Structures are given as C-alpha cells and as structure tokens.
Amino acid sequence: MDAIFKALNDPARRALLDSLRAKDGQSLSDLEEQLDMTRFGVMKHLKVLEDANLIVPRKVGRFKYHYLNAMPLQEVIDRWVEPLLARPAARAMADLKTELEKPMSKKPDFVMQTYIRCTQDALWDALTKPEGMANYHFMANRIELDGNRLVYHTPDDNIMLVCTQTDLTPKTRIESTFEPHWAxxxxxxxxxxxxxxxxxxxxxxxxxxxxxxxxxxxxxVADGWQRMLSGLKTWLETGQPAKFGNAA
Structure with a gap:
C-alpha cells in the first residue's frame, strides 16, 4: 500500500493516471505531449506508477503502450472505504480478480493486473473449472462447461455470457472469445x-x-472485469464466496 500512496502523492503522476483513464493504452510520446516536462521526467513518473502496479506497460512492435490498472485502487477501496459505507444489503454479486509467454500481435484495449496469495494450480483451476466460478462471479450463479465453451447463467437462468477457450498453455495462459448475451x-x-x-x-x-x-x-465490460477479479482474489485468499455486484 505504501507504494500506491507514494505514487499518488504527486500531481504529475495523478495527471498521467487521469489521462490513461480518459484514453487507455497511450505511448510515452502521447503522454509526454500532455505534461510540461522532459521526456526523461515523464519516464521517471511512469516508472513510479509501474512499480506501484498502477499502470501496466505492453510492448507491441517498436512501441510501448501504458494501461491504467484499477485493481490496486479497488483493493484500497475494499480495505479502507467499503467497511465505512455500511451498505444495508452488502454487495450482491461477483469480481474476477503474467508476463506474456505468447505476445499478441496487436494492442489490447485494456489491461488489468492483480496479485493473489494462492498457488498456480489453484488459480488455474479457478479460471478453468466451472464448479467454483459462481463463488466469485458478480452476476452468474451457474456456469457450465460445454466442450470448450463456458456458459454463464444469470440467477433467472438466462444466458449472459459465453466464453470459448481458443488456446490454452497449461497453468500459464488462457485465450478465449467473449460473446455477450445480456441484451x-x-x-x-x-x-x-x-x-x-x-x-x-x-x-x-x-x-x-x-x-x-x-x-x-x-x-x-471493464467494470465487470474489475468486480470479477476482486471476487476471485477474495475467494481464493479467504475461501469465502465473494460476489461484488452493484449495491442494492
């Protein structure tokens, strides 16, 4: 937590985070144009934010792009802010809270990253075996595996999402399609x-x-991922179901 608060204790670094919140995946040159400082100065600020895990860099070809990572801030909120809100119905649903081994050839739209106190086997099972997924998904109460398709069902048993696993490197990497049905x-x-x-x-x-x-x-969908990732982290670290949905 110290690294997060240190990183936020500077207006230039907060400005960089605000810029990435408005437009994720910017290069050093993009960010440099927005601050009245040298390129080296911007690089130093980005390094502090990266060390605090508040941004995640991704290199595509000759360029490095920077992504806002909301997960550490969500963990601060969960630890210090949420207990003070005393919401009457609590949170109703869930959040799914590595270096690239096979880099994608294109730039991602957003990147999120978190650290979970668990074994690699436990994390792999949580992401691939449907029987445990309802413990952390913010909306689905039933997930079924149909071949290589994970089908997510809402509490009224409608299909909300289908994720088809297209490429797996055991215990290291999972690539899937994302097919929404919530409309x-x-x-x-x-x-x-x-x-x-x-x-x-x-x-x-x-x-x-x-x-x-x-x-x-x-x-x-970024908000949904943040909720699901947070639920996954809490469930794996505590053993208690954690469904971080919208407050009633």
Whole structure:
C-alpha cells in the first residue's frame, strides 16, 4: 500500500493516471505531449506508477503502450472505504480478480493486473473449472462447461455470457472469445477476445487480464472485469464466496 500512496502523492503522476483513464493504452510520446516536462521526467513518473502496479506497460512492435490498472485502487477501496459505507444489503454479486509467454500481435484495449496469495494450480483451476466460478462471479450463479465453451447463467437462468477457450498453455495462459448475451436472446452482440496470463511469484500469483477488440457500446465490460477479479482474489485468499455486484 505504501507504494500506491507514494505514487499518488504527486500531481504529475495523478495527471498521467487521469489521462490513461480518459484514453487507455497511450505511448510515452502521447503522454509526454500532455505534461510540461522532459521526456526523461515523464519516464521517471511512469516508472513510479509501474512499480506501484498502477499502470501496466505492453510492448507491441517498436512501441510501448501504458494501461491504467484499477485493481490496486479497488483493493484500497475494499480495505479502507467499503467497511465505512455500511451498505444495508452488502454487495450482491461477483469480481474476477503474467508476463506474456505468447505476445499478441496487436494492442489490447485494456489491461488489468492483480496479485493473489494462492498457488498456480489453484488459480488455474479457478479460471478453468466451472464448479467454483459462481463463488466469485458478480452476476452468474451457474456456469457450465460445454466442450470448450463456458456458459454463464444469470440467477433467472438466462444466458449472459459465453466464453470459448481458443488456446490454452497449461497453468500459464488462457485465450478465449467473449460473446455477450445480456441484451437478451433476440439481440446479437459483437464478440471480442481476452487473455489470462498466470505468473507465479513465490507465495503469490500474478494474474494479468488483457481484453482485445471491444466493440463500441461495450466499454462497460471493464467494470465487470474489475468486480470479477476482486471476487476471485477474495475467494481464493479467504475461501469465502465473494460476489461484488452493484449495491442494492
């Protein structure tokens, strides 16, 4: 937590985070144009933010792009802010809270990253075996595996999401399509794709999520990922179901 508060204790670094919140995946040159300082100065600030895990860099070709990582800030909120809110119905639903082994050839739309105190096997099972997923997904109460398709059902048993696993590197990398159905059975929504990257670091596992080709109108999926990632982290670390949905 000290690194997070240190990183936020500077107006230039807060300005960089605000810029990435408005437009994620910017290069050093993009960010340099927005601050009245040298290129080296911007690089130093980005390094502090990266060390605090508040941004995640991704290199595509000759360029490095920077992504806002909301997960550490969400953990601060969960620890210090949420207990003070005393919401009457508590949170009703869930959040799914590695270095690239097979880099994608294109730039992700957003990147999220968190550290979970668990084994690599436990994290892999949580991401691939449907029987445990309802413990941390913010909306689905039933998930079934149909071949290589994970089908997410809402509490009223409607299909909300289908994720088809297209490429797996055991215990390290999962690539899937992302096919929303929450608009209803008669509304066809465009697909996108995402990648999970698992990287063990001693007693922790680093989990990185990259989402690609998000269609216009589906930008809100980032909030869902944040809720799901938070639920996953809490469930794996405490053993207690954690469904971080919208407050009633």
């Amino acid at each position: 209803g059975p008669d509304v066809e929504m465009d697909k996108s794709s995402f990648v999970y990257l698992l990287d063990p670091e001693g007693p922790l596992c680093k989990l990185t999520l990259e989402h690609y080709d998000i269609p216009a109108g589906q930008e809100g």
